[in-house]
Amino acid sequence: xxxxxxxxxxxxxxxxxxxxxxxxxxxxxxxxxxxxxxxxxxxxxxxxxxxxxxxxxxxxxxxxxxxxxxxxxxxxxxxxxxxxxxxxxxxxxxxxxxxxxxxxxxxxxxxxxxxxxxxxxxxxxxxxxxxxxxxxxxxxxxxxxxxxxxxxxxxxxxxxxxxxxxxxxxxxxxxxxxxxxxxxxxxxxxxxxxxxxxxxxxxxxxxxxxxxxxxxxxxxxxxxxxxxxxxxxxxxxxxxxxxxxxxxxxxxxxxxxxxxxxxxxxxxxxxxxxxxxxxxxxxxxxxxxxxxxxxxxxxxxxxxxxxxxxxxxxxxxxxxxxxxxxxxxxxxxxxxxxxxxxxxxxxxxxxxxxxxxxxxxxxxxxxxxxxxxxxxxxxxxxxxxx
Amino acid sequence: xxxxxxxxxxxxxxxxxxxxxxxxxxxxxxxxxxxxxxxxxxxxxxxxxxxxxxxxxxxxxxxxxxxxxxxxxxxxxxxxxxxxxxxxxxxxxxxxxxxxxxxxxxxxxxxxxxxxxxxxxxxxxxxxxxxxxxxxxxxxxxxxxxxxxxxxxxxxxxxxxxxxxxxxxxxxxxxxxxxxxxxxxxxxxxxxxxxxxxxxxxxxxxxxxxxxxxxxxxxxxxxxxxxxxxxxxxxxxxxxxxxxxxx
Numbered sequence: 001x002x003x004x005x006x007x008x009x010x011x012x013x014x015x016x017x018x019x020x021x022x023x024x025x026x027x028x029x030x031x032x033x034x035x036x037x038x039x040x041x042x043x044x045x046x047x048x049x050x051x052x053x054x055x056x057x058x059x060x061x062x063x064x065x066x067x068x069x070x071x072x073x074x075x076x077x078x079x080x081x082x083x084x085x086x087x088x089x090x091x092x093x094x095x096x097x098x099x100x101x102x103x104x105x106x107x108x109x110x111x112x113x114x115x116x117x118x119x120x121x122x123x124x125x126x127x128x129x130x131x132x133x134x135x136x137x138x139x140x141x142x143x144x145x146x147x148x149x150x151x152x153x154x155x156x157x158x159x160x161x162x163x164x165x166x167x168x169x170x171x172x173x174x175x176x177x178x179x180x181x182x183x184x185x186x187x188x189x190x191x192x193x194x195x196x197x198x199x200x201x202x203x204x205x206x207x208x209x210x211x212x213x214x215x216x217x218x219x220x221x222x223x224x225x226x227x228x229x230x231x232x233x234x235x236x237x238x239x240x241x242x243x244x245x246x247x248x249x250x251x252x253x254x255x256x257x258x259x260x261x262x263x264x265x266x267x268x269x270x271x272x273x274x275x276x277x278x279x280x281x282x283x284x285x286x287x288x289x290x291x292x293x294x295x296x297x298x299x300x301x302x303x304x305x306x307x308x309x310x311x312x313x314x315x316x317x318x319x320x321x322x323x324x325x326x327x328x329x330x331x332x333x334x335x336x337x338x339x340x341x342x343x344x345x346x347x348x349x350x351x352x353x354x355x356x357x358x359x360x361x362x363x364x365x366x367x368x369x370x371x372x373x374x375x376x377x378x379x380x381x382x383x384x385x386x
Numbered sequence: 387x388x389x390x391x392x393x394x395x396x397x398x399x400x401x402x403x404x405x406x407x408x409x410x411x412x413x414x415x416x417x418x419x420x421x422x423x424x425x426x427x428x429x430x431x432x433x434x435x436x437x438x439x440x441x442x443x444x445x446x447x448x449x450x451x452x453x454x455x456x457x458x459x460x461x462x463x464x465x466x467x468x469x470x471x472x473x474x475x476x477x478x479x480x481x482x483x484x485x486x487x488x489x490x491x492x493x494x495x496x497x498x499x500x501x502x503x504x505x506x507x508x509x510x511x512x513x514x515x516x517x518x519x520x521x522x523x524x525x526x527x528x529x530x531x532x533x534x535x536x537x538x539x540x541x542x543x544x545x546x547x548x549x550x551x552x553x554x555x556x557x558x559x560x561x562x563x564x565x566x567x568x569x570x571x572x573x574x575x576x577x578x579x580x581x582x583x584x585x586x587x588x589x590x591x592x593x594x595x596x597x598x599x600x601x602x603x604x605x606x607x608x609x610x611x612x613x614x615x616x617x618x619x620x621x622x623x624x625x626x627x628x629x630x631x632x633x
Binding site: 231 | 440442461462463466467471472474478479480481482483487490491492494496497498499502503504505544547551
């Protein structure tokens, strides 16, 4: 019990924060929004996975990855491959020259399913792949970088390069990946139509549930000695090393965990949005994820969820009316965060929000007391006049 | 290389940076229970020797044996596990963490990734942290963020972070730099106390402080040993006076 309270909820403040967030995404948003908007929120919440992963990796670990989109995308592609195979049964695809393979393969003159697509016929394999493929990829990158003590800006640039390389690879290998259009026209999951209204609701709730679960996982890591070591490494890496820790192992681990978390978000994205394309893998989405985390507060697992929601809502609102200035606005927002509120929304909340609420509460008390006095007085006057 | 009784035996140690020999065929032996002070002018290679022992810099030639374990082939964390602790010249503490957490992070359990995830604050850990905090005069500052400590207190905290690991060889790079006179006295007492049961290697410039703590003094000059012996002998050595003390 104590473990749950202290380690997963993060004490009283953490528990309140989680409760408010859960109320928002489980009750307020589903009740208050129509299905179209809710589906949109569900999409934003999948980005929140990447933002949460960046809290662990960047906020606490001090490792800035400009390639979280890679892992988000890998998770999303794994899921999309399964859904695509299910959507490409020989009956539906009988007009193709090779029925039974995904349509884009047929358009690219492929006559058989490539070997690495085969295992994605199995849903169990797919779920494991969503978690494991990005993690292994992160392990390879992390191992080769951190064991050589590559860090800081160099690491950020390399992750960005990897994001670019992967995009180019996906676009270039059209026959195997669907190219620039991505993997589209996804319909069912084990026979369950994911495009129906009820499915959209269910997927939204599964997504919200997983997100809260991921926040708990983050809490568990950050409240352990591992979490304090992350902070210590960010501050004085050499001291940690000369206190008997193999620093690189810790960095590899947190990088892998963050990859896995982002990948879950990617898989949920594919399920809710119904397609996956290279535009969610590359540099731009990766940097956007960093902005979500920065705006929300890179030291706050809960703050980044709000950051993601707010930035995306802003993006949708502004890009509908003023598409040309949105990018400038987003850039300006990022600069403002860095310069004026480095701890993002969560930092502002800690600094001013609590005071504000206290103030409002006091004001209400004051007016309530005033009201009571007033009532008494009028009452008295009333009785006196009688 | 020979088997020795010394805690630390450095033989023919050389490191060269682009042809410049910062440490040049150095031989240094430190006994158990000994507090050795290394002095010397700037650029004599004092800090480099510590870097070599703790694995921060790789030796070009020669051997460093700690309890007959060859350290030159081990990585930094393995050297720490072997029982070598090192304090840096500028206080290296975790400013974002409290004094308690600083000591906890340095506690020699849960050194692996999963070990650290499963690490628990047991009574044993807690007692040890408080014990060390009292020893380094920070018993009343456990909850304070380390960034708020004074310079001298930061130095103590780093010493404490090493003590909690109970190393058999403790290396301190200028432990009293930036300390007040009173703090220096307290530190001298602390060092005398902690050198029991282990070897301590100290780099220091403050001769008064050196005289107070040293069992034996080694004078380094241009990567080589200029003189070695007790404080009296070294202070009266004409070569030492010329290159170091005379200034």
